[in-house]
Every structure is written in structure tokens, then in C-alpha cells.
Amino acid sequence: MPIIKRCQMMWPPGPFIIGHEFCGEILAVGKKWQHKFQPGQRYVIQANLQLPDRPDCPGYSFPWIGGEATHVVIPNEVMAQDCLLTWEGIPGLKDRW
Numbered sequence: 001m002p003i004i005k006r007c008q009m010m011w012p013p014g015p016f017i018i019g020h021e022f023c024g025e026i027l028a029v030g031k032k033w034q035h036k037f038q039p040g041q042r043y044v045i046q047a048n049l050q051l052p053d054r055p056d057c058p059g060y061s062f063p064w065i066g067g068e069a070t071h072v073v074i075p076n077e078v079m080a081q082d083c084l085l086t087w088e089g090i091p092g093l094k095d096r097w
Contacts, residue, residue, distance in 0.1 A: 019067025020047040020057050023087065027071070033079055037086070045074075046083035 023044040029037045037043075047057050065072040074084060 017066030017069045017072070019069070021045075022067030024072070032076075037084070042087045042089070044085050044087055045078065046081075046085060049077060049081050049083060051077070051081070 023042065026037055026039055026041045026043060028039055049057060065074060065078075078084060
């Protein structure tokens with residue numbers, strides 16, 4: 001198998017979800033992050049985590065998160081790096097996404 005930058009050392013052996021640039025709506029929030037995020041908020045994800053010891057990237061390196069999914073579970077590594085960015089919209093374009 002080829003070695004791919006921004007991926008784990010090899011492609012996962014089973015199915016995985018692709019798509020590293022994506023946005024969405026928060027449906028549920030774990031207890032640890034309820035002080036910062038609420039259901040209904042819109043977000044974009046900063047995919048390049050800049051972890052010093054590994055090149056993980058949502059949509060390439062995690063089995064349950066990717067832009068081609070209908071629902072994702074955002075891993076703690078993304079949350080701890082502050083890579084989930086809320087989006088309040090563009091003034092004058094309320095309720096348009």
C-alpha cells in the first residue's frame with residue numbers, strides 16, 4: 001500500500017469516510033464541551049491539526065469523521081486543538097448557508 005501524506009501510515013484496511021474540508025450543524029455536544037458549543041450552532045472544521053508528532057487530519061485519518069458523511073463524531077484531538085470553528089453567518093444574509 002502507498003504511504004500518503006496527511007494520512008495514517010497506510011490507508012485503513014476497511015471502509016472510511018473521506019472529505020477533509022467541511023461544515024455542518026452541531027446536533028449534540030458531549031459534557032466536556034458544553035461550555036463552548038450548543039446544538040444548532042453551525043461550524044467549519046480546520047482540518048490541518050498541526051500535531052507535532054503525527055499528521056492526522058479529519059477526513060483522512062479518522063474512521064468516523066469526514067465531509068462526505070451525513071453525521072460525524074468529532075474526535076477529542078480536533079476539539080483540543082480548537083479546530084472546530086463556529087460560524088454565525090454573513091451580516092445581511094441571515095438564515096442563508
